[in-house]
Amino acid sequence: MEKSSFLPIGDGILRSTILTVIFMLIYAVIMxxxxxxxxxxxxxxxxxxxxxxxxxxxxxxxKINKKGWLTGIVIATLYMLIIYFVSIIAGNNLTVDNRMMIRFLLALGVGALSGMLGINI
Structure with a gap:
């Protein structure tokens, strides 16, 4: 990826993290x-x-308009790493098990498919 594609990737990760926080706040109120x-x-x-x-x-x-699957995989990977680090900081004991690996692979798949979808919209 060239340098001009890093800013939209950062924006995408920031937007996805903000959306997660909004959903979690709504869910906390419901709970x-x-x-x-x-x-x-x-x-x-x-x-x-x-x-x-x-x-x-x-x-x-x-924003980038090319390499959608690669951008999706990068965003999914960074998003999941952020979520796992925040979870560790919050005091959760994370162990690498089948469930965690399946979620990570699902995130990669969703990222790649969303990237392809984003190119073709």
């Missing part, structure tokens, strides 16, 4: 009034991750 199961929490986190990666990737690819 104060309603008792939700662990399965519901897991589904919500997965959907939030997918939508955030899609939004950030499509935004960045529309």
């Amino acid at each position: 104060t009034f309603v008792d939700l199961s662990d399965k519901t929490n897991s589904v919500f986190y997965l959907v939030t991750t997918i939508l955030s990666i899609m939004y950030g990737t499509v935004y960045a690819v529309r």
